Amino acid sequence: MNFTRWSARLPGTQRRAAARTDDLVTEDRLSEGAVPAARAEQLTVPVPAVDELPVREVLDRVPALVALVHGPDHRLAYVNDAYVVAFGLRPTGEPARRALPELDEIGLLPLLDQVLRSGKPRTVKSRKAPDGRSYTFTCTPVTEGHGGGGGVLVFATDVTDHAEAAERLRASERRQRETAVTLQRSLLPQELEEPDDLRIAATYLPGGTEAAVGGDWYDVITLGGGRTALVIGDVMGRGVRAAAVMGQLRTAVRAYARLDLPPHEILQLLDGLAMEIDANQIATCAYAIHDPNEGKLVYASAGHLPILVRDESGVVLRADEPTGPPLGTGGWMHASGTIPLGPGSTAVLYTDGLVERRDEDLDEGIAALERALAGATGTPQVICDRLVRSAGVTAEHDDDVAVMVLQHPAHTGPDSDLFRNAALELLGGVEAAPRARAFASGVLTSWRFPVELHDLGVLAVSELVANSLQHGTPPMRLRLRRTDRRLIVEVTDGDDHLPRRRRAEPGDESGRGIAIVATIASNWGSRRTPGGGKAVWCEFVLPKG
Numbered sequence: 001m002n003f004t005r006w007s008a009r010l011p012g013t014q015r016r017a018a019a020r021t022d023d024l025v026t027e028d029r030l031s032e033g034a035v036p037a038a039r040a041e042q043l044t045v046p047v048p049a050v051d052e053l054p055v056r057e058v059l060d061r062v063p064a065l066v067a068l069v070h071g072p073d074h075r076l077a078y079v080n081d082a083y084v085v086a087f088g089l090r091p092t093g094e095p096a097r098r099a100l101p102e103l104d105e106i107g108l109l110p111l112l113d114q115v116l117r118s119g120k121p122r123t124v125k126s127r128k129a130p131d132g133r134s135y136t137f138t139c140t141p142v143t144e145g146h147g148g149g150g151g152v153l154v155f156a157t158d159v160t161d162h163a164e165a166a167e168r169l170r171a172s173e174r175r176q177r178e179t180a181v182t183l184q185r186s187l188l189p190q191e192l193e194e195p196d197d198l199r200i201a202a203t204y205l206p207g208g209t210e211a212a213v214g215g216d217w218y219d220v221i222t223l224g225g226g227r228t229a230l231v232i233g234d235v236m237g238r239g240v241r242a243a244a245v246m247g248q249l250r251t252a253v254r255a256y257a258r259l260d261l262p263p264h265e266i267l268q269l270l271d272g273l274a275m276e277i278d279a280n281q282i283a284t285c286a287y288a289i290h291d292p293n294e295g296k297l298v299y300a301s302a303g304h305l306p307i308l309v310r311d312e313s314g315v316v317l318r319a320d321e322p323t324g325p326p327l328g329t330g331g332w333m334h335a336s337g338t339i340p341l342g343p344g345s346t347a348v349l350y351t352d353g354l355v356e357r358r359d360e361d362l363d364e365g366i367a368a369l370e371r372a373l374a375g376a377t378g379t380p381q382v383i384c385d386r387l388v389r390s391a392g393v394t395a396e397h398d399d400d401v402a403v404m405v406l407q408h409p410a411h412t413g414p415d416s417d418l419f420r421n422a423a424l425e426l427l428g429g430v431e432a433a434p435r436a437r438a439f440a441s442g443v444l445t446s447w448r449f450p451v452e453l454h455d456l457g458v459l460a461v462s463e464l465v466a467n468s469l470q471h472g473t474p475p476m477r478l479r480l481r482r483t484d485r486r487l488i489v490e491v492t493d494g495d496d497h498l499p500r501r502r503r504a505e506p507g508d509e510s511g512r513g514i515a516i517v518a519t520i521a522s523n524w525g526s527r528r529t530p531g532g533g534k535a536v537w538c539e540f541v542l543p544k545g
Contacts, residue, residue, distance in 0.1 A: 067100060075094060126159055126163045137154060187246060188218070234400075267301075282303075286307060288349070473533075522539050
């Protein structure tokens with residue numbers, strides 16, 4: 001092959017060369033009699049056109065790697081000095097697979113076929129060659145001057161420095177993301193609390209490798225007296241800052257939950273705290289309380305997505321109202337709502353990463369989740385996994401996802417004996433206390449409790465009822481509840497002043513009731529009820545076996 005017949009004809013080259021010649025002639029004519037002879041001679045020096053440059057000599061001196069192949073086998077016609085320095089001498093006339101094994105190793109030969117067939121140039125960026133350096137390859141189709149078969153000019157630019165800088169940047173981003181994910185996971189509950197009457201599972205999935213971790217969180221908090229608080233939230237923004245704000249809010253929720261306040265009051269406290277943490281950071285949150293005796297969820301939402309509940313018959317309900325603005329906006333009075341959650345029901349709390357997509361409306365994503373929940377059965381963890389799969393969440397998902405599934409199982413068969421309720425309306429005056437003791441003794445005997453636990457339960461009933469009769473107002477009610485783990489005694493009345501434990505002096509005739517209950521019970525507490533009264537309760541852990 002006569003390489004000198006290959007020419008680098010750039011578009012417009014001849015046109016620009018001819019234009020320069022015309023300009024020189026015109027300028028020379030205009031300069032007659034007005035420009036010194038030396039100047040005129042300088043202007044008439046001929047400028048060589050690009051076509052006249054020795055192409056072989058130019059390519060030999062180019063610092064980039066250049067190779068020329070021709071024919072369907074891509075037989076090697078030429079390599080420049082830079083190519084030889086990088087990969088050594090290469091035999092001309094041989095097919096590229098044998099003559100240029102480095103191109104075969106990085107998968108460039110199929111690209112040569114495409115260029116030869118299409119007649120269009122192709123570029124692949126930052127391929128690592130066997131010499132350890134990275135190159136960007138541009139393959140350009142060429143034709144022989146004699147009308148022979150086509151060929152491909154391979155031009156490789158060394159981009160090793162850029163590739164290494166990009167890899168260092170990616171490594172730095174990976175480390176930052178791993179730090180944020182580690183912080184995020186460390187702030188989430190390592191093990192969910194296990195209420196007696198609920199079965200709960202939760203899943204957290206960080207966004208894909210290209211997305212910074214967000215501030216999604218969830219929590220389960222046992223409140224005592226058989227009640228459970230369920231929390232899910234999402235801090236707007238990404239990265240370590242969002243995870244840190246999430247950790248502060250989650251800690252605050254656990255502290256406020258110990259006050260046993262209604263959900264809307266918890267959100268009011270969180271709203272003020274969120275503004276103090278960062279006035280520019282907002283978060284959505286849903287806080288719900290489950291009481292097995294009432295068979296419902298009492299909840300409040302600060303800009304969060306609605307809780308979904310599937311009842312025993314398979315019908316899915318959406319807890320849409322009431323919903324207030326996100327935490328951190330301030331100046332809003334949140335309100336609590338209710339949604340049924342009786343035995344056999346399943347509820348789902350989730351963040352927007354599960355249902356929000358860029359190409360569809362948010363309501364469509366929630367509707368799709370409702371359909372998936374309607375057909376999902378099994379344990380909470382199984383349902384959790386199925387909902388995530390049905391939403392199309394993968395490892396490359398572009399947003400964090402937090403999902404919590406809770407079930408209130410319907411106890412049948414032998415389990416039904418382990419979950420019992422009994423209640424007594426406390427009517428009358430002085431006879432209410434002995435009637436309550438007799439009622440409690442009969443119930444605890446029928447539940448086959450050991451004598452010691454029976455006596456402690458009756459004593460706790462006596463003290464709580466006496467306290468309510470002395471300091472409370474009607475209506476008064478005694479409720480006994482047993483689970484597979486504990487005995488719960490609760491007395492409610494119409495007065496909202498909460499009792500407190502105090503030390504009675506030796507001469508005092510009263511003030512020892514709560515102290516006695518706190519001493520004999522595993523746990524005790526009190527809370528205000530929605531109707532304006534209060535409930536005082538205590539728990540006894542059942543012996544195993």
